[in-house]
Amino acid sequence: MSGLRTDLYELRMAGxxxxxxxxxxxxFSLFAxxxxxxxxxxxxxxxxxxxxxxEQFAFDADDLSYLRDVGGFDQSTLTALSTIRFTGDxxxxxxxxxxxxxxxxxxxxxxxxxxxxxxTGVLNLITFHTTIASKAARCRIAAGDAQLIDFAFRxxxxxxxxxxxxxxxxxxxxxxxxxxxxxxxYGLVPSGTMAHSYVEAFPDERSAFRAFATDFPVxxxxxxxxxxxxxxxxxxxxxxxxxxxTGPLGVRLDSGDLxxxxxxxxxxxDEAGLPRAQIVASGSLDEHVIAGLVEAGAPxxxxxxxxxxxxxxxxxxxxxxxxxxCIGDRPVLKLSPGKATLPAPKQVFRDPAGAAGDVVGLRDxxxxxxxxxxxxxxxxxxxxxxxxxxxxxxxxxxxxFDAELAWLPEPARRLAEPEPLTATVSPALAALxxxxxxxxxxxxxx
Amino acid sequence: MSGLRTDLYELRMAGxxxxxxxxxxxxFSLFAxxxxxxxxxxxxxxxxxxxxxxEQFAFDADDLSYLRDVGGFDQSTLTALSTIRFTGDxxxxxxxxxxxxxxxxxxxxxxxxxxxxxxTGVLNLITFHTTIASKAARCRIAAGDAQLIDFAFRxxxxxxxxxxxxxxxxxxxxxxxxxxxxxxxYGLVPSGTMAHSYVEAFPDERSAFRAFATDFPVxxxxxxxxxxxxxxxxxxxxxxxxxxxTGPLGVRLDSGDLxxxxxxxxxxxDEAGLPRAQIVASGSLDEHVIAGLVEAGAPxxxxxxxxxxxxxxxxxxxxxxxxxxCIGDRPVLKLSPGKATLPAPKQVFRDPAGAAGDVVGLRDxxxxxxxxxxxxxxxxxxxxxxxxxxxxxxxxxxxxFDAELAWLPEPARRLAEPEPLTATVSPALAALxxxxxxxxxxxxxx
Numbered sequence: 002m003s004g005l006r007t008d009l010y011e012l013r014m015a016g017x018x019x020x021x022x023x024x025x026x027x028x029f030s031l032f033a034x035x036x037x038x039x040x041x042x043x044x045x046x047x048x049x050x051x052x053x054x055x056e057q058f059a060f061d062a063d064d065l066s067y068l069r070d071v072g073g074f075d076q077s078t079l080t081a082l083s084t085i086r087f088t089g090d091x092x093x094x095x096x097x098x099x100x101x102x103x104x105x106x107x108x109x110x111x112x113x114x115x116x117x118x119x120x121t122g123v124l125n126l127i128t129f130h131t132t133i134a135s136k137a138a139r140c141r142i143a144a145g146d147a148q149l150i151d152f153a154f155r156x157x158x159x160x161x162x163x164x165x166x167x168x169x170x171x172x173x174x175x176x177x178x179x180x181x182x183x184x185x186x187y188g189l190v191p192s193g194t195m196a197h198s199y200v201e202a203f204p205d206e207r208s209a210f211r212a213f214a215t216d217f218p219v220x221x222x223x224x225x226x227x228x229x230x231x232x233x234x235x236x237x238x239x240x241x242x243x244x245x246x247t248g249p250l251g252v253r254l255d256s257g258d259l260x261x262x263x264x265x266x267x268x269x270x271d272e273a274g275l276p277r278a279q280i281v282a283s284g285s286l287d288e289h290v291i292a293g294l295v296e297a298g299a300p301x302x303x304x305x306x307x308x309x310x311x312x313x314x315x316x317x318x319x320x321x322x323x324x325x326x327c328i329g330d331r332p333v334l335k336l337s338p339g340k341a342t343l344p345a346p347k348q349v350f351r352d353p354a355g356a357a358g359d360v361v362g363l364r365d366x367x368x369x370x371x372x373x374x375x376x377x378x379x380x381x382x383x384x385x386x387x388x389x390x391x392x393x394x395x396x397x398x399x400x401x402f403d404a405e406l407a408w409l410p411e412p413a414r415r416l417a418e419p420e421p422l423t424a425t426v427s428p429a430l431a432a433l434x435x436x437x438x439x440x441x442x443x444x445x446x447x
Numbered sequence: 448m449s450g451l452r453t454d455l456y457e458l459r460m461a462g463x464x465x466x467x468x469x470x471x472x473x474x475f476s477l478f479a480x481x482x483x484x485x486x487x488x489x490x491x492x493x494x495x496x497x498x499x500x501x502e503q504f505a506f507d508a509d510d511l512s513y514l515r516d517v518g519g520f521d522q523s524t525l526t527a528l529s530t531i532r533f534t535g536d537x538x539x540x541x542x543x544x545x546x547x548x549x550x551x552x553x554x555x556x557x558x559x560x561x562x563x564x565x566x567t568g569v570l571n572l573i574t575f576h577t578t579i580a581s582k583a584a585r586c587r588i589a590a591g592d593a594q595l596i597d598f599a600f601r602x603x604x605x606x607x608x609x610x611x612x613x614x615x616x617x618x619x620x621x622x623x624x625x626x627x628x629x630x631x632x633y634g635l636v637p638s639g640t641m642a643h644s645y646v647e648a649f650p651d652e653r654s655a656f657r658a659f660a661t662d663f664p665v666x667x668x669x670x671x672x673x674x675x676x677x678x679x680x681x682x683x684x685x686x687x688x689x690x691x692x693t694g695p696l697g698v699r700l701d702s703g704d705l706x707x708x709x710x711x712x713x714x715x716x717d718e719a720g721l722p723r724a725q726i727v728a729s730g731s732l733d734e735h736v737i738a739g740l741v742e743a744g745a746p747x748x749x750x751x752x753x754x755x756x757x758x759x760x761x762x763x764x765x766x767x768x769x770x771x772x773c774i775g776d777r778p779v780l781k782l783s784p785g786k787a788t789l790p791a792p793k794q795v796f797r798d799p800a801g802a803a804g805d806v807v808g809l810r811d812x813x814x815x816x817x818x819x820x821x822x823x824x825x826x827x828x829x830x831x832x833x834x835x836x837x838x839x840x841x842x843x844x845x846x847x848f849d850a851e852l853a854w855l856p857e858p859a860r861r862l863a864e865p866e867p868l869t870a871t872v873s874p875a876l877a878a879l880x881x882x883x884x885x886x887x888x889x890x891x892x893x
Contacts, residue, residue: 005628006606008598009639012627017662023648054606067631073663113648120642121625124601125609133604152454155570156764158579158604158611160452160500163571165605179567181458182451185513193455196566198771201779202469202559216463217519228782228887256786308764317763318602318754325644333647336674340702441674 002053004060004082005067007121015114016074019081026089027113028327028346029120030105031127037316041419042409044138044402045094045106046169047130049394052385054122055087087115091380092364094349096130096394097172097401098375099409101422104349104361105376106131106321113328120323128321129162130169136288136313137173138402139416140306143292148303150192151178152283153311166311172398174406175306188392194222194253194281206233210240214250222251222281225266230257234266238273251279251302259284260299267300281305287314288416332437343430344437349375350427355410362427369427448499450506450528451513453567461560462520465527472535473559474773474792475566476551477573483762487865488855490584490848491540491552492615493576495840498831500568501533533561537826538810540795542840543580543618543847544821545855547868550795550807551822552577552767559774566769574767575608576615582734582759583619584848585862586752589738594749596638597624598729599757612757618844620852621752634838640668640699640727652679656686666695668727671712672702680712684719697725697748705730706745713746727751733760734862778883789876790883795821796873801854808873815873 018024033043060068060082068074068082089111094100106127109116140149151170154163167183177192178184184191195213203209206228214221223240225233237252252270254262259282270278282294283305291304308314324342325333332344346364350372360369368374379386389397412420426434464470479489506514506528514520514528535557540546552573555562586595597616600609613629623638624630630637641659649655652674660667669686671679683698698716700708705728716724728740729751737750754760770788771779778790792810796818806815814820825832835843858866872880 002606003628005631006609007627008600008625009627009630009637010625010641011639013639013659013663014641014645017645017658018648020662021658025648027644027648029644064631067627071627071630071637073665117642117644121601121609122606125603125606128602129604129608154454155567155769156574156767157571158575158608158758158763160448160568160571161607162575162604163452163567179454179456181453181455181513181517182449184455184517185451185510191455191517193457193459195456195460196563197781198473198475198563199460199463201771201781202464202471202473202774212463212467213459216466217459219519312604312758312763314763317604317758317760321602323601325647328648335643335647 002057002059002122003064004058004118005064007118011118011120012068013073015118016078018114018117019078020075024112025329026110027116027325028108028110029116029323030326030347031107031124031321031323032105033102034320034322034340035102036421037319039315039419040135041413041415041421042099042101042135043131043319044134044173045098045100045131046096046134046172046398047126048093048096048107048379049389049391050130050165051107051123051126052091052380054126055091055119055380055383056385058087058119058122060085085115085118086383087111087119088383089115089380090378090382092376093379094375095377095398095401097398097405099405100375101359101424104359104424105347108346108376110346124321124323128319130165132313132317132319133166133169133311134173136310136316137170137175139288140291140310141174142414143288143295143416144304145295147295147301148176149174150303150305151175151180151310152305152307154180156308157311168395170310171395172402174399174402186391187395189395195224197224197227200224200227206236207240210236211244214240214244214246218246218248220249220251222253224255225252226254226256230254230262231265231269234269238269238275241275249277249279251281253281253283253305255284259301260294260297263299263301279303283307285309292416332433334434334437334441336438336441343426343434345430345433347430349424351375353408355408358422359424360427361424361430363429363433366427366429448503448505448568449510450504450564451510453564457564457566458514459519461564462524464560464563465524466521470558471775472556473562473771474554474556475562475769476772476793477553477570477767477769478551479548480766480768480786481548482867483765485761485865486581487859487861487867488545488547488581489577489765490580490619491544491546491577492542492580492618492844493572494539494542494553494825495835495837496576496611497553497569497572498537498826500572501537501565501826501829502831504533504565504568506531531561531564532829533557533565534829535561535826536824536828538822539825540821541823541844541847543844543851545851546821547805547870550805550870551793554792554822556792570767570769574765576611578759578763578765579612579615579757580619582756582762583616583621585734586737586756587620588860589734589741589862590750591741593741593747594622595620596749596751597621597626597756598751598753600626602754603757614841616756617841618848620845620848632837633841635841641670643670643673646670646673652682653686656682657690660686660690660692664692664694666697668697668699670701671698672700676700676703676708677711677715680715684715684721687721695723695725697727699727699729699751701730705747706740706743709745709747725749729753731755738862778879780880780883780887782884782887789872789880791876791879793876795870797821799854801856804868805870806873807870808876809879812873812875
């Protein structure tokens with residue numbers, strides 16, 4: 002990963018630190034200042050991607066030559082950058098776990114120049130993946146027992162974002178993705194049916210369905226709404242009979258009144274002796290539309306969810322921050338209105354029974370009785386402690402989120418007007434905060 | 448670009464076409480079905496990236512081996528995929544031009560398997576870049592003569608999306624970006640100040656400002672809101688005097704009541720004999736906040752715009768489609784409710800005077816008098832016709848958008864409740880549509 006993949010100000014600050022021999026270790030804490038509207042919880046995601054970014058962050062000759070052109074970097078700074086690597090420690094909430102506002106998702110401790118240089122990339126990856134996983138989790142809650150398929154690739158924010166969305170939605174329990182490269186990379190189930198263009202490329206619907214079932218006889222899913230949905234379903238029935246198909250198959254509805262069409266479709270399929278044929282719905286779905294269809298008892302077996310999940314349409318980012326909380330042995334904070342921070346490395350103490358809210362405390366204070374610490378160390382001296390392969394990392398995260406779903410209190414879990422849990426601050430952290438704030442107030446105007 | 452960077456259904460459809468020897472040339476049209484709420488126009492963007500995607504799309508041995516594992520692809524199909532390249536023609540609206548709903552942004556004509564395989568990537572890139580450029584354009588309109596800086600990288604949808612946002616916002620007139628790699632790649636101006644953490648890393652604000660101005664004496668921008676803004680501005684004044692700085696410099700406000708703080712800051716800087724010192728504002732800005740500050744007469748010289756622009760927060764995607772409109776010499780369409788399409792390759796005829804709305808017609812009909820065609824051919828037989836380098840492509844697009852801003856009618860241009868222009872259909876296209884729709888209605892139920 003090119004070292005230029007950062008904000009210019011990170012490079013300037015790091016350059017200044019390097020030039021001045023400021024090699025103190027600093028701790029930065031990454032957290033969401035508040036949850037977006039319509040979110041009762043966040044699903045931590047993106048950690049494995051962020052650790053890969055940290056491992057690969059380096060400057061090559063071309064990068065350094067560009068920085069020389071940009072100006073402001075003297076030769077000794079460029080020489081220092083040429084060998085710089087991330088050598089720090091990282092504590093983080095494991096992917097798939099649920100978090101709330103003001104709880105650190107990740108903390109970096111490293112020589113201050115390193116910790117500053119990687120800010121942009123780490124903040125970007127954790128924010129993006131957590132945003133998407135949190136939206137996908139709401140779809141998962143809405144869908145109940147029905148399967149979810151990630152159809153977002155065509156409208157994610159770029160090609161690489163498609164793979165990120167496939168990964169984040171898999172963590173939140175999506176069963177499959179249309180993004181083939183992402184499926185390959187992360188060991189997901191690739192899924193795909195046919196487009197309207199396929200139907201139109203043949204003289205009539207029946208010819209298209211016949212061709213598709215012949216070429217892909219394993220669990221074919223027929224798109225039936227190109228012209229007229231009930232007629233399309235009957236065309237499927239005819240082709241199934243004609244070819245003598247007996248294995249799993251299904252139809253996809255992509256437009257119109259999905260609840261009504263699903264009932265009509267179910268009736269036709271049942272009448273035709275195909276009670277096990279599946280119905281998949283797609284087309285501008287989000288958690289609210291899915292919940293409405295489930296509530297209406299629409300006989301839909303699977304939902305293809307695209308854009309609304311893949312860009313987290315109603316809350317496409319997170320008010321996340323990566324803030325300096327400690328430099329050397331000196332805890333620090335910031336007093337800017339609306340953006341104040343708590344000092345020192347932290348830990349989140351959770352009640353596994355779910356009755357009491359989380360407590361944010363100091364990383365080195367004892368874990369309170371009946372509480373579980375959320376953050377674990379994931380990197381030491383620049384080396385990841387759990388070198389899980391990309392496939393296993395997603396599986397483990399998905400198992401964690403499964404467990405979280407059982408734990409998540411109802412007010413945070415519900416789709417309409419959810420109420421997130423509010424973390425409280427431990428007495429030890431509160432005392433430290435008061436002490437550091439008083440000192441900072443004095444330092445500011447000097 | 449790995450050929451797996453597509454949806455599985457594209458591969459299945461292409462596999463079916465290849466296996467059946469269906470090599471007819473097909474035309475697909477990419478357009479927005481409707482504009483998002485709060486958009487009066489779109490800025491076409493992403494074309495150069497899409498053409499690069501088309502040039503590089505190919506399957507390597509690992510891709511083919513994965514497809515063998517996925518199943519459903521016989522050896523002859525895999526062999527065909529191993530050498531497939533995009534060999535088609537592309538017509539498109541040049542980047543930086545303004546478009547409206549139902550106007551093709553891009554049309555691909557190629558053997559149907561190729562045209563289908565590249566759908567996901569092309570639709571993804573054009574949708575993403577156009578979404579961001581359209582949001583950034585609104586910030587540009589709001590800011591008037593003030594400069595805009597892209598600060599979005601930390602919260603774009605992944606690392607690569609950061610470069611896309613830098614590029615798309617540059618097309619819409621942003622003057623600089625914080626994303627150093629994007630600046631390098633696209634010849635943009637890299638921009639960066641300092642973070643609160645830099646101020647906190649020193650014993651006091653003054654020491655931090657002194658260090659920064661010493662290390663980066665060319666146009667330093669001091670972040671003044673870490674503790675108390677007016678005190679921070681006075682600290683800048685002291686350091687400027689102490690170091691005898693006489694060149695360009697500025698301060699950045701990142702929190703609080705920006706209009707009031709900007710006035711206070713301006714007064715302090717003027718009183719201190721620094722009337723040319725610039726004021727840059729940042730912090731959750733979007734076009735509405737910027738317009739409010741401009742309207743209030745806040746003395747702000749530049750705006751750093753981040754997340755709200757970089758994810759197009761209020762409309763993070765586009766109801767875009769890539770629809771088959773012609774196969775062989777047969778124009779086709781789709782009748783699905785709410786998703787109906789117009790047949791045949793098209794052209795958009797624009798009134799350069801801006802008085803009359805656009806007309807969508809057939810590509811091969813004569814250009815009406817006093818009208819200008821919007822789409823131009825950009826690729827022939829898989830080769831781009833304008834092999835502009837990445838830097839020149841952005842510059843040309845930016846010049847085009849400058850001209851569009853002068854053309855754009857007020858109802859579409861305004862920020863609050865804009866009214867997009869509505870394109871009409873030419874008589875020739877309307878007649879063809881009627882004819883093809885009648886035929887399709889007959890074909891559907893057969």
